[in-house]
Amino acid sequence: xxxxxxxxxxxxxxxxxxxxxxxxxxxxxxxxxxxxxxxxxxxxxxxxxxxxxxxxxxxxxxxxxxxxxxxxxxxxxxxxxxxxxxxxxxxxxxxxxxxxxxxxxxxxxxxxxxxxxxxxxxxxxxxxxxxxxxxxxxxxxxxxxxxxxxxxxxxxxxxxxxxxxxxxxxxxxxxxxxxxxxxxxxxxxxxxxxxxxxxxxxxxxxxxxxxxxxxxxxxxxxxxxxxxxxxxxxxxxxxxx
Amino acid sequence: xxxxxxxxxxxxxxxxxxxxxxxxxxxxxxxxxxxxxxxxxxxxxxxxxxxxxxxxxxxxxxxxxxxxxxxxxxxxxxxxxxxxxxxxxxxxxxxxxxxxxxxxxxxxxxxxxxxxxxxxxxxxxxxxxxxxxxxxxxxxxxxxxxxxxxxxxxxxxxxxxxxxxxxxxxxxxxxxxxxxxxxxxxxxxxxxxxxxxxxxxxxxxxxxxxxxxxxxxxxxxxxxxxxxxxxxxxxxxxxxxxxxxxxxxxxxxxxxx
Numbered sequence: 001x002x003x004x005x006x007x008x009x010x011x012x013x014x015x016x017x018x019x020x021x022x023x024x025x026x027x028x029x030x031x032x033x034x035x036x037x038x039x040x041x042x043x044x045x046x047x048x049x050x051x052x053x054x055x056x057x058x059x060x061x062x063x064x065x066x067x068x069x070x071x072x073x074x075x076x077x078x079x080x081x082x083x084x085x086x087x088x089x090x091x092x093x094x095x096x097x098x099x100x101x102x103x104x105x106x107x108x109x110x111x112x113x114x115x116x117x118x119x120x121x122x123x124x125x126x127x128x129x130x131x132x133x134x135x136x137x138x139x140x141x142x143x144x145x146x147x148x149x150x151x152x153x154x155x156x157x158x159x160x161x162x163x164x165x166x167x168x169x170x171x172x173x174x175x176x177x178x179x180x181x182x183x184x185x186x187x188x189x190x191x192x193x194x195x196x197x198x199x200x201x202x203x204x205x206x207x208x209x210x211x212x213x214x215x216x217x218x219x220x221x222x223x224x225x226x227x228x229x230x231x232x233x234x235x236x237x238x239x240x241x
Numbered sequence: 242x243x244x245x246x247x248x249x250x251x252x253x254x255x256x257x258x259x260x261x262x263x264x265x266x267x268x269x270x271x272x273x274x275x276x277x278x279x280x281x282x283x284x285x286x287x288x289x290x291x292x293x294x295x296x297x298x299x300x301x302x303x304x305x306x307x308x309x310x311x312x313x314x315x316x317x318x319x320x321x322x323x324x325x326x327x328x329x330x331x332x333x334x335x336x337x338x339x340x341x342x343x344x345x346x347x348x349x350x351x352x353x354x355x356x357x358x359x360x361x362x363x364x365x366x367x368x369x370x371x372x373x374x375x376x377x378x379x380x381x382x383x384x385x386x387x388x389x390x391x392x393x394x395x396x397x398x399x400x401x402x403x404x405x406x407x408x409x410x411x412x413x414x415x416x417x418x419x420x421x422x423x424x425x426x427x428x429x430x431x432x433x434x435x436x437x438x439x440x441x442x443x444x445x446x447x448x449x450x451x452x453x454x455x456x457x458x459x460x461x462x463x464x465x466x467x468x469x470x471x472x473x474x475x476x477x478x479x480x481x482x483x484x485x486x487x488x489x490x491x492x493x494x495x496x497x498x
Binding site: 026027028112121122193200204205207 | 247249260310312313314319320344346349350351352416417418419446449450452453456457458459460461462463464465467468475476477479480481482483484485486487488490496
């Protein structure tokens, strides 16, 4: 801009600031998407874990619970409406979570193309270091899990069987149970760092709360993982038959 | 003491670099790390070789000019139990043992292009400051100090954030090469004070926008930054920045273009 010598104000162009080319979604906004979608998924996981423990109540109760999920909201809304709403919300949450993660992963790779010859980490935990690949493992596991226990196509009992029979038949196979154990441990570590990170990202942490948030994240991750691990391991060792 | 140094040598950004091994003899334990590098450079000059380039200025730990990776840690912070977090100039050779091998590398980030050897261009941090790290205040006589009251806890937290010297160690230490600890300390130290309120929303939006444009990574709350920071800036500033950014987005603030 030309200096305005006639008037009172003289404006000079700094010339320093780069002109932003495209208005990209900010990295912090992407993190917020990740945090909110993560919270939705965690809330679902709590209900999922409680439902799984009904395996101990026997075939009738467990299959009845599965039937009830399909009938929630009846007769106000047609059968399976609520089920499908839940499924769509979960799908949107998973896709948003993965989109934000992949986009930030790419940004981080671009941010340091040359690696250090020597690098020593002191603050990172196993959980924080494995968030990205752990997330990939979980995404693959979710696909297998739906094919196995929801659709039944990857299950020895096949698609026409009852949910209880599918769970028993699947978990009696040590390899299948091992896959579930690995995925659930990955889930535990993912939650351990994810809960802390989401609290930071949503601006809810501070120096005094930091310890509490981290302690809660550890306890929550352990309890949820244990709750998920108990039914498959009980089937494998014969406590549930 | 006698030391073996493996130093990153790179003549320019366009050329390839590599670690080069040097022996440095008779190092006094009272020397600072930079003085030890001075000794190495005198040795190189005497031998007719090119001295190692590195940034430095005050050598008192307050200017933020110096900074190298020492054995894989920014400023060597986190390597020595009980040693306070300092800038490279305040790390003394008594922290090392005779016969040690020390790896010395520059900060590595796309946003910090290499100039030569251990010197990198950190003007990306200046441009983040320019995009919002200021307040609008009337000029003239200083106002009566008691005319604007600031709560003690706010002034303490603002001052803690303001101790950031902009050295770039947080970026160097971050697995994502993110400058969130730097940007958040600037956003928080102004945002906690009454004088910083008029630009509060624009500040956080523009500074994060500039940070992304400069090619820094995003924060994943791992915490390497805080333990590498010579001033021990807390991760809580990052949470405060996030809080401000989400509030600013809700208020409809958008990056200035």
